[in-house]
Amino acid sequence: MDQSGITPNTSNQQLVINSDNDSATALLQEKQARRRDNLRDVSLVEYMTVGILCFVNLINYMDRFTLAGVLSDVQDEFGIDNAMGGLLQTVFVVAYMVFAPLFGYLGDRYSRRIIMSYGVALWSLTTFLGSFIDNFVVFTIFRGLVGIGEASYSTIAPTIISDLFVGNVRSKMLAFFYFAIPVGSGLGYIVGSVAGAAAGNWRWGLRITPFLGAVAVALIMWVMEDPKRGQAEDSQMKPSTYKDDIRSIIRNPSFMLSTLAFTCVAFVAGALAWWGPQFIYLGLKMQEDVNITQERVSQIFGVITMAAGLLGVPMGAWLGAALVKRFPRAHPVLCGAGLLLSAPAMTLGLVLVEGYAYAPFVLMFIAEVALNLNWAIVADMSLYVVIPPRRSTAEAFQILISHMLGDAGSPYLVGVISESLKRSLSPEEQPSPQVEFSSLQYALFVTCFVEVIGGIFFLLTAIYIVRDKLKVDRAIAEAEAQSTEPSHSTADEEVTGGE
Template sequence: MDQSSITPNASDQQLVANGDNESATSLLQDKQGRRRDNLSEVTFFEYMTVGILCYVNLINYMDRFTLAGVLDNVKTAFSIEDDKAGFIQTVFVVAYMVFAPIFGYLGDRYSRRCIMSFGVALWSLMTLVGSFMPEYKSFLLFRGLVGIGEASYSTIAPTIISDLFVGNVRSKMLAFFYFAIPVGSGLGYIVGSVATAVAGNWRWGLRVTPILGAVAVMLMLWVMKDPERGAAEESHMKTTTYKEDLKYLVKNPSFMLSTLAFTCVAFVTGALAWWGPQFIFLGLSRQPGVDITIGSVSYKFGLVGMAAGAMGVPLGSLIAQRLRPRLPDADPLVCALALIASAPLVYTALLAASPSVPQPLVYLMVFLGMLTLNLTWSIVADIVLYVVVPPKRSTAEAFQILISHMLGDAGSPYLVGVISENLKRKFSPFEAPSKLVEFRSLQYALFVTCFVEILGGLFFFLTAIYIVKDKLKVERAIAEAQAQNAEPSHSTAESSSAAE
């Protein structure tokens, strides 16, 4: 694309110099509009970069949920109950969220390609070594180290997409990127269950993704493109101190409210993804004449999750893109309605896993609950990128990861496990809990996710109040930076003309 088409000329600079912010914003939108909806202008190497990022995101989530697909085997191997089983995921997420701000700071200032390559190499190696750990505590340690490696990638990857594209092209690429999350999660269940069935040992499921991770490191180092920060918007804005970055984010209402809303999404996703196969297995195994295993349930749960994500993530992005021209605050409104619609569907799915309901209907309700939940993923990512200025986006991603995981899925698997164990003791205080007691205890514990979804919907509605104003602030800041960057070249041209 002709770079002059997005570089302000002298008259453009005058608009900003005169303080005409609305005109500056219109100018920016007009100059970026030529690339806003035109996928034909995306280069081969840009497609390659997005493809590599999606591949790494896919194996990233495969690794996270391989254990969830063989959770019953893990409990047996380490002789642990629900609370300690949930704590495995909590340790991973805590390490993930604690190190995310560090990588966010580095990602705004240093080579993103090198940082991500280091992170993928770290989590791949730690996953492989952890699969050989014989004791519960040593296994926990390595799951925490895996979380550190994954924090580097998840924090930085979306910002590379934001620096390559603008407008609806960016939205489409983000939808493709986040499409890999539910698909990768579903593959994690499938890989875990299939590897266990073939090798006769659940640990072999953890030894698949390290091989794929080694391929990802080579692709990132030698093929992937790492654009200049703010390149797509031609902003060239300078970085500020970390303290100023955090102050900017805390004072950004759209960012903070959407982060709280996404925290609710993370809470629900973490709880259902970790306990879903175990819960369905407990429910369906009570049906008369039915012979099922946790492996077969995990396999089907993975397929359902993949289908829900494959439809939900791009569908949410498409709905938002179609509504934006007529409804400027469409993004948070779509997310709010999706979460509120998901709550009764998840509740119905939790009730459906019983002896009197056919298996296909159970999985259908699970699919619908996950479909509506997945509508929010790429939209939330898009919101963060357009309400935050380019040099602060890695920090913003890291801050959102910290908050959403600290208050979301870092604790939800463990919290559900603790509630379930306490209910078991209440329902069966003097003897080992029956299968019915185990099922009911986990069912009641999972009901908390429905209330959290409603809370998330309310936060998204609040985001809609501020979203248009905050987006305009970013567009004005970028337009001003474009004008300021163009001034030296304009002055140089004038000097050359005078000399002649």
């Protein structure tokens, strides 16, 4: 089998296919271009499908960051330090990433509607039951079960959008889908803090999203469309073996470099989302003229996160769509520029928390807007450099790598560094508020360096992106040519879906 995934019987047959390759690719691109910018051709069912996926993504991230809004209350009740507080999120993400490859394999071969329904039902039920658990170890296990359920959804949902749309329409729909991440995260802080404060118990924040999850299961089962894989691109490709899928993905430089870059994004987002509210609260609490509660800080941080997402995600999608027409490498360059802009803003925000009340929030907003530029673009790149029948596997692979090396460890790592610095700065006594703040501040500076590394990886992706996208277009065109011209294939000749 060659790189294109076609196993010819004779060299003459391969020559015929290769001679038709460029013309077939041009016809495919022309066909896709006719649908590229036309939202009027999107049906009501397709709009409803994207809306349902966005709704589930929203409550997915609400649930994920509800605990972050009340983290100090959780630590007080269970009697845990920063390291164990970070471990709560790490266990969730580890379970999420470990099960992602399984759901990626299933998502390329079986009903995505059923897989997602069971997954959303699982994380909704375990979130609700977990809110009644008083033992920290058991509570942590239930957070891991929530991660398994969320892996089934996050791995598959973007591939449904990729099978419904192409070109700029796909980019716009992915932007709508991914703007739910920062908005849902922000709502998580707000719901957790508001519900906990109103009920006098942080656990009530965990009892809201499960009911929304039940609604989501019904919508997925009876309203959402589950298109044929490759439908938007008229792909005739068949799934290949899992071994071939992984081997092709690993050999795809655009996908691998963008995955490493996105790993840096996940590292930063995970650490900042988990520790940001508590860090800002510690800094503001030391200022004599500032009187604020952690609940209030969580609410403000949540609003900033939502606003940054509402501005940054659509802006990234719009800039990407506008620039890629003139500069084909615009997507990775724009993502890299966003991270390199976010890093200094984040650094200043961390430095000024101790002495200023408003400047840190403004700088965090700027940093998050720049960080959010890449969400929809990275998803689009990851899809268009991978052929249709292995996109769920590719999404799962990216989730595994980005979370394993990114936000699976970053909350825990920041917590461990913070606790180590506390012992160094205050070895024989109870840490003072200044030591508590400084140790967490120094630990969070790690995120600024990681952003710069991520920006470099995105810029390296720009070297290969045009070539790898063209390979996918050619592979789709070859498969379509073989399916429509029997003379170019024999009964035992098979398109297996390589790149």
